Amino acid sequence: MGPSHPPFRFTKGRSLVRGIRRRVAAAAGTLALTAGLVAMGPQASAAGLTQLTGFGTNPGNLSMYAYAPDALPSGAPLVIALHGCTQSASDYYAHSGWPKFADRYGFALVFPQTSSANNANSCFNWFEPGDSSRGRGEALSIRQMVDKAVSQYGSDSRQVYVTGLSAGGGMTANLLAAYPDVFAGGAIDSGLPAYCATTVSAAYTCMYSPPDRTPAQWGDLVRSAAPAGTSSWPRVAIWQGSADTTVRPANAAELRDQWTDVWGIGQTPSRTESLGGGTTLTAYDDTSGRPAVEVYSVAGMAHGLAVDPGSGTEQCGASGTYYLDTICSSYHTVRFWGLDGHDQGTGALPAPTGLTVTGTTGTTAALSWNAVPDAASYTVYRDGTKVGTTGSTAYSDTGLTAGTTYNYTVAAVDAAGAPGAVSAAVTASTTGFTPTCHTASNYDHTVAGRAHQSGGQTYANGSDEPMGLWNTFTGHTLEQTGPGYYVVADSGCPA
Numbered sequence: 001m002g003p004s005h006p007p008f009r010f011t012k013g014r015s016l017v018r019g020i021r022r023r024v025a026a027a028a029g030t031l032a033l034t035a036g037l038v039a040m041g042p043q044a045s046a047a048g049l050t051q052l053t054g055f056g057t058n059p060g061n062l063s064m065y066a067y068a069p070d071a072l073p074s075g076a077p078l079v080i081a082l083h084g085c086t087q088s089a090s091d092y093y094a095h096s097g098w099p100k101f102a103d104r105y106g107f108a109l110v111f112p113q114t115s116s117a118n119n120a121n122s123c124f125n126w127f128e129p130g131d132s133s134r135g136r137g138e139a140l141s142i143r144q145m146v147d148k149a150v151s152q153y154g155s156d157s158r159q160v161y162v163t164g165l166s167a168g169g170g171m172t173a174n175l176l177a178a179y180p181d182v183f184a185g186g187a188i189d190s191g192l193p194a195y196c197a198t199t200v201s202a203a204y205t206c207m208y209s210p211p212d213r214t215p216a217q218w219g220d221l222v223r224s225a226a227p228a229g230t231s232s233w234p235r236v237a238i239w240q241g242s243a244d245t246t247v248r249p250a251n252a253a254e255l256r257d258q259w260t261d262v263w264g265i266g267q268t269p270s271r272t273e274s275l276g277g278g279t280t281l282t283a284y285d286d287t288s289g290r291p292a293v294e295v296y297s298v299a300g301m302a303h304g305l306a307v308d309p310g311s312g313t314e315q316c317g318a319s320g321t322y323y324l325d326t327i328c329s330s331y332h333t334v335r336f337w338g339l340d341g342h343d344q345g346t347g348a349l350p351a352p353t354g355l356t357v358t359g360t361t362g363t364t365a366a367l368s369w370n371a372v373p374d375a376a377s378y379t380v381y382r383d384g385t386k387v388g389t390t391g392s393t394a395y396s397d398t399g400l401t402a403g404t405t406y407n408y409t410v411a412a413v414d415a416a417g418a419p420g421a422v423s424a425a426v427t428a429s430t431t432g433f434t435p436t437c438h439t440a441s442n443y444d445h446t447v448a449g450r451a452h453q454s455g456g457q458t459y460a461n462g463s464d465e466p467m468g469l470w471n472t473f474t475g476h477t478l479e480q481t482g483p484g485y486y487v488v489a490d491s492g493c494p495a
Contacts, residue, residue, distance in 0.1 A: 056144030082168030097316025241301025289425020349420030403433025
């Protein structure tokens with residue numbers, strides 16, 4: 001979205017409607033400019049970007065720009081990155097940090113671009129069914145770009161991912177719902193639940209006060225948009241600033257409800273983790289122990305994409321309008337998707353059995369498992385990310401945070417270097433946890449990952465103690481007594 005108003009759709013041959021909508025959009029744009037919100041991005045011409053044409057019938061009237069590192073090998077992943085309102089492909093390329101990780105880890109990037117010919121504010125039309133449904137409009141144009149890039153760069157069609165900011169985030173959610181057979185994962189940055197709106201007026205509602213649907217109701221919107229019989233779903237990262245007044249933080253909670261329901265894993269977090277930039281990560285694991293949905297809440301961040309300019313391993317991007325200096329969201333999304341080099345499990349060896357936690361300290365977790373015949377080595381995953389390789393059936397993970405819970409799996413690797421099936425997960429909790437107290441509204445507790453809501457009611461994570469209505473007016477004190485475990489402590493918090 002970018003500015004504080006949703007996009008307005010224009011189509012050729014509808015001059016009267018177009019004229020009316022241009023006047024409405026101009027008025028809304030004046031209000032946004034008065035608030036200092038709108039900053040027009042340059043057209044796509046930055047060095048390193050290449051415009052590709054001939055990618056299909058292009059019913060959505062989009063432009064395709066791409067970036068591929070030198071000597072990109074065949075079979076590399078592909079990432080589709082969707083800009084926000086008033087932005088462009090080159091603007092997103094220059095600020096988001098994605099090219100840095102494409103170079104480092106070896107994958108191709110596609111930056112679809114819309115224009116004022118489609119929308120007064122150059123927004124993707126996430127709220128228009130004719131543009132955001134499977135096989136229609138802009139959604140189909142982006143699907144055709146995927147086919148073009150897979151052919152052009154030899155990308156692995158099993159490793160295609162999509163991310164987007166604001167209106168691009170809303171479109172990302174819709175694409176994940178409409179094309180779960182195309183996208184292995186997605187990242188929705190300051191965006192909306194899939195199919196939250198199907199009209200302009202509903203778009204305003206979703207942005208400022210999203211409907212409080214049940215997880216099943218949100219999930220049904222995804223299931224009805226996907227091909228019949230879909231049983232495999234993309235892994236979804238959700239990024240949201242707690243001070244966002246354009247796309248309210250409640251959208252992140254509804255997105256969480258939507259995608260955890262689709263995965264069938266419930267809304268109780270598997271763990272929470274504090275990251276840099278005032279960011280809290282809340283993870284929801286699938287039955288194998290891999291994170292299926294992750295929510296990143298950035299304290300104090302307004303509407304935009306989280307970046308962290310610098311040359312460090314975990315830094316990326318350039319700050320600017322709607323590019324906010326907090327934390328590098330692209331880096332953490334890369335890790336969540338496994339594009340940082342963790343193996344995809346393509347080998348034929350069976351999953352190791354008997355994975356056990358043999359001991360923990362404040363900073364380490366020791367593991368052991370049964371040997372797999374013909375295994376040349378074993379790869380160990382912590383919270384779905386590769387952390388080490390060993391030739392034995394034991395491994396000690398180091399550098400951990402005290403009083404924190406981690407999930408581990410392991411895969412056997414054959415002589416050709418291909419990892420096999422991943423084992424069942426085990427949980428290890430490091431020692432030395434220090435209880436803490438947190439007093440806040442029920443709404444803020446859920447955003448911070450200390451509680452969850454269902455049907456408009458709030459419950460403490462871990463203990464599931466009832467906390468009353470999910471809103472900003474009802475509040476409690478919660479004591480964290482263990483990793484991911486909170487109890488109501490209104491009568492006094494010992495910590």
